[in-house]
Amino acid sequence: MWPSAGRSSWALWLQVPLPFLLSLFCRALPDPIRYSIPEELAQNSLVGNLAKDLELGEDLAPRKLRVSAEKEYFTVNPESGDLLVSDRIDREQICGKQLLCTLDFDIIAENPLNIFYVAVIIQDINDNAPIFKQNKSDLKIGESTKPGKTFPLEPALDSDSGANSLQRYHLNDNEYFDVAEKQTPDGHKYPELILKQSLDREEHNFHQLVLTAVDGGVPPQTGTTEIRIQVTDANDNPPVFSQDVYKVTLRENVPPGFSVLQVKATDKDEGINAEITYSFHNVDEEVKQLFDLDERTGEIKTKGNLDFETAHRYSIGIEAKDPGDLASHCSIQVDILDENDCAPEVIVTSVFTPLPEDSPPGTVVALIKTRDRDSGENGEVNCQVLGNAQFTLKSSSNNYYKLMTDRPLDREEIPEYNITIAATDRGKPPLSSSITLTLDVSDINDNAPVFHQASYVVHVAENNPPGASIAQVSASDPDLGPNGQVSYSILASDLEPGALSSYVSVSAHSGVVFAQRAFDHEQLRSFQLTVQARDQGSPPLRANASLRVLVGDRNDNVPRVLYPALEPDGSALFDMVPRAAEPGYLVTKVVAVDADSGHNAWLSYHVLQASDPGLFSLGLRTGEVRTARVLGDRDAARQRLVVAVRDGGQPPLSATATLHLIFADSLQEVLPDLRDDPSPSDPQTELQFYLVVALALISVLFLLAVILAIALRLKNSSGPAAWGCFQPALNSKSGPGVLSSYNAGTLPYSYNVCVASHSAKTEFNFLNVSPEVAPAQDLLCDEASWVPCTALGDNIAPLASENVLKKVSQGLHK
Numbered sequence: 001m002w003p004s005a006g007r008s009s010w011a012l013w014l015q016v017p018l019p020f021l022l023s024l025f026c027r028a029l030p031d032p033i034r035y036s037i038p039e040e041l042a043q044n045s046l047v048g049n050l051a052k053d054l055e056l057g058e059d060l061a062p063r064k065l066r067v068s069a070e071k072e073y074f075t076v077n078p079e080s081g082d083l084l085v086s087d088r089i090d091r092e093q094i095c096g097k098q099l100l101c102t103l104d105f106d107i108i109a110e111n112p113l114n115i116f117y118v119a120v121i122i123q124d125i126n127d128n129a130p131i132f133k134q135n136k137s138d139l140k141i142g143e144s145t146k147p148g149k150t151f152p153l154e155p156a157l158d159s160d161s162g163a164n165s166l167q168r169y170h171l172n173d174n175e176y177f178d179v180a181e182k183q184t185p186d187g188h189k190y191p192e193l194i195l196k197q198s199l200d201r202e203e204h205n206f207h208q209l210v211l212t213a214v215d216g217g218v219p220p221q222t223g224t225t226e227i228r229i230q231v232t233d234a235n236d237n238p239p240v241f242s243q244d245v246y247k248v249t250l251r252e253n254v255p256p257g258f259s260v261l262q263v264k265a266t267d268k269d270e271g272i273n274a275e276i277t278y279s280f281h282n283v284d285e286e287v288k289q290l291f292d293l294d295e296r297t298g299e300i301k302t303k304g305n306l307d308f309e310t311a312h313r314y315s316i317g318i319e320a321k322d323p324g325d326l327a328s329h330c331s332i333q334v335d336i337l338d339e340n341d342c343a344p345e346v347i348v349t350s351v352f353t354p355l356p357e358d359s360p361p362g363t364v365v366a367l368i369k370t371r372d373r374d375s376g377e378n379g380e381v382n383c384q385v386l387g388n389a390q391f392t393l394k395s396s397s398n399n400y401y402k403l404m405t406d407r408p409l410d411r412e413e414i415p416e417y418n419i420t421i422a423a424t425d426r427g428k429p430p431l432s433s434s435i436t437l438t439l440d441v442s443d444i445n446d447n448a449p450v451f452h453q454a455s456y457v458v459h460v461a462e463n464n465p466p467g468a469s470i471a472q473v474s475a476s477d478p479d480l481g482p483n484g485q486v487s488y489s490i491l492a493s494d495l496e497p498g499a500l501s502s503y504v505s506v507s508a509h510s511g512v513v514f515a516q517r518a519f520d521h522e523q524l525r526s527f528q529l530t531v532q533a534r535d536q537g538s539p540p541l542r543a544n545a546s547l548r549v550l551v552g553d554r555n556d557n558v559p560r561v562l563y564p565a566l567e568p569d570g571s572a573l574f575d576m577v578p579r580a581a582e583p584g585y586l587v588t589k590v591v592a593v594d595a596d597s598g599h600n601a602w603l604s605y606h607v608l609q610a611s612d613p614g615l616f617s618l619g620l621r622t623g624e625v626r627t628a629r630v631l632g633d634r635d636a637a638r639q640r641l642v643v644a645v646r647d648g649g650q651p652p653l654s655a656t657a658t659l660h661l662i663f664a665d666s667l668q669e670v671l672p673d674l675r676d677d678p679s680p681s682d683p684q685t686e687l688q689f690y691l692v693v694a695l696a697l698i699s700v701l702f703l704l705a706v707i708l709a710i711a712l713r714l715k716n717s718s719g720p721a722a723w724g725c726f727q728p729a730l731n732s733k734s735g736p737g738v739l740s741s742y743n744a745g746t747l748p749y750s751y752n753v754c755v756a757s758h759s760a761k762t763e764f765n766f767l768n769v770s771p772e773v774a775p776a777q778d779l780l781c782d783e784a785s786w787v788p789c790t791a792l793g794d795n796i797a798p799l800a801s802e803n804v805l806k807k808v809s810q811g812l813h814k
Contacts, residue, residue, distance in 0.1 A: 032117035039091035051081025068106035091122045092159035126164040126217025130156035132225035140325035143201040155190035156213035163216040172210045186315040201231040238326035239265040246332040252308040253339045263298040265320035281319035308338035340378040340427025345371045354440035357411040366403040370423045378427035386420040448541035449475040449533035461552040462521040473511040475533035482536035492530040521553040555600040555649025561657045563591035574660040590623035592645040602648035609642035637663045
């Protein structure tokens with residue numbers, strides 16, 4: 001039994017309450033004060049002491065504690081602060097089958113005004129035994145029914161919940177039947193009779209069973225019903241429903257007589273055995289009051305008004321039975337949809353007017369409560385202020401709102417406010433209501449600067465002119481006057497602290513970022529800045545943005561040859577190539593690097609000069625020098641190759657390397673050539689050497705020719721006609737066989753010309769030699785068929801000089 005009224009006797013039943021919720025001028029706590037009591041307590045039983053739990057002090061009478069008029073189960077002793085039970089509390093009547101039963105109400109203290117939210121949890125006691133609707137029930141089962149067939153039975157009803165509710169069923173001992181527990185989709189348990197073995201009407205035409213329902217209380221309570229089973233002759237086919245479970249959804253505002261659905265069962269029998277009647281099976285009285293079933297057609301209609309707030313789901317059992325008492329069962333699950341048929345209410349509890357103009361933001365103006373009788377989203381209310389941005393609503397507790405100032409007020413601008421508060425529920429369509437409050441009044445730097453971009457990325461090419469602007473950051477501030485004036489500064493950087501000022505600066509007024517020096521991509525490719533925008537308010541507000549500067553590359557670095565190592569004159573040591581090297585033989589490789597990036601660092605290799613252009617090949621991208629063909633007998637053993645390395649910049653930059661390649665099979669074979677000519681030879685120098693030698697040789701031969709001509713003239717002065725040679729430079733007269741005559745001193749040299757005696761055509765065995773070339777063959781006429789020479793003049797000199805140069809050039813080439 002539960003203890004009687006009295007503070008000390010209830011000490012074991014009361015749980016320690018949570019801290020109090022909120023007061024009007026204090027910050028709201030998220031949880032209410034909670035108490036837990038059993039149901040069916042006597043009147044004036046103690047629930048808890050509010051004065052102690054709310055820390056209200058000892059002087060309670062002026063506070064005028066009272067319970068909200070919305071609940072009649074509790075009262076407050078204004079002197080002691082005790083919360084007492086004022087009326088009978090029946091948990092089953094208040095909450096039905098709900099697992100958690102809570103009574104919520106408000107405690108109001110008038111001086112000063114405070115509202116406290118209290119929740120009392122009602123505990124269930126095992127005060128209801130399971131009860132069957134009928135003490136006796138009759139059941140007919142055909143003797144042809146096979147074992148395993150099940151027959152649903154009327155369940156027992158237990159108003160208690162949780163562990164005190166109905167838990168199990170059992171039958172008295174018998175050899176033919178057993179009982180099993182089944183559960184409907186909405187969680188209700190019902191018994192099901194199971195046939196264990198075949199029935200024989202001739203042996204036993206009647207069976208009497210006792211079904212017992214047991215709850216989970218301590219001690220448990222039970223209820224019984226008698227089941228009388230009559231064994232009938234076989235009716236082969238029972239009715240069969242088209243579905244085992246029907247589901248239907250109804251709105252709560254459907255009128256009485258509205259057709260819910262029509263169930264349908266069929267029987268394979270013929271005649272009277274196929275006639276089916278429908279009836280409710282295993283349903284509560286509430287269902288019979290709300291729904292009507294046509295026993296012939298199986299149509300279900302509404303009989304009363306549905307209310308979602310009362311119940312949002314019904315489970316209806318239907319039985320179809322033929323005249324032979326064979327039956328089948330189905331279940332109908334009816335879900336009720338809530339209709340938004342109640343508009344929310346706005347109740348003003350307190351208003352504080354006039355309000356001083358120096359009131360800070362967050363000052364409470366009024367206390368407002370909302371209420372909506374709908375459920376779910378239709379009962380969820382959103383309260384807001386319309387048309388007054390200076391005020392805001394803050395939810396403080398269950399359905400309570402505090403109307404507060406959201407920003408400073410200025411009485412000179414607006415001396416009076418008409419504040420409209422609207423409450424709108426979340427129904428479809430939503431319903432709303434509103435009230436208007438009149439508030440007599442009264443005046444901050446509350447907006448920080450905002451950058452137009454959270455981060456900036458700037459691309460700057462290297463070698464930029466110092467002092468040039470590279471970017472501009474911009475921030476805006478919606479405030480007015482000094483509170484909206486923004487200045488800029490550099491707050492931080494990933495550069496060295498001492499080097500930041502030498503790289504960039506920012507204009508405090510415009511936000512333009514200037515480069516203080518020329519950037520070098522090879523030394524600094526990027527750096528990060530944190531730019532701060534600050535207004536002029538008191539205190540000032542700030543905002544930061546990141547600025548990343550990417551230094552772009554220019555083609556300002558010449559490729560550098562790493563291999564082979566070069567001498568100061570840019571040439572490399574010699575590389576030895578086997579004489580039998582096949583085409584494609586890797587001779588050496590030129591390796592170069594470029595300090596630039598991207599295309600500016602893409603290197604290509606080209607041959608500028610080569611002793612023999614067809615002897616070697618050079619990889620365009622690899623720099624590999626390979627033999628292009630086999631070394632021939634006429635090819636020189638020493639080869640010179642000038643390689644140019646170019647980058648991909650615009651314009652491109654290049655470097656050169658001179659390679660000395662020697663065809664030899666051993667180092668000893670190469671050493672003599674290295675000692676004789678340690679320095680590399682130049683083709684232009686060799687050509688000049690050959691020209692000097694040729695000029696000296698021509699001069700010597702010319703002197704010999706002059707001497708020979710003088711000697712012949714002196715020897716043959718008595719008979720000049722026998723020789724056809726003369727020297728026009730020594731005689732100004734013409735003789736026989738002379739082609740033309742010249743005055744003395746017209747030619748720089750004399751030319752000996754031999755004329756053939758057996759031909760009318762004049763041929764020249766040797767022609768004039770200029771001082772710049774060397775002779776290619778002997779100057780004398782050694783053929784026996786030639787006649788004496790005749791001196792010619794300047795007309796023959798150019799032809800002779802040209803032929804001699806050709807022959808000298810051919811000799812040098814070889």
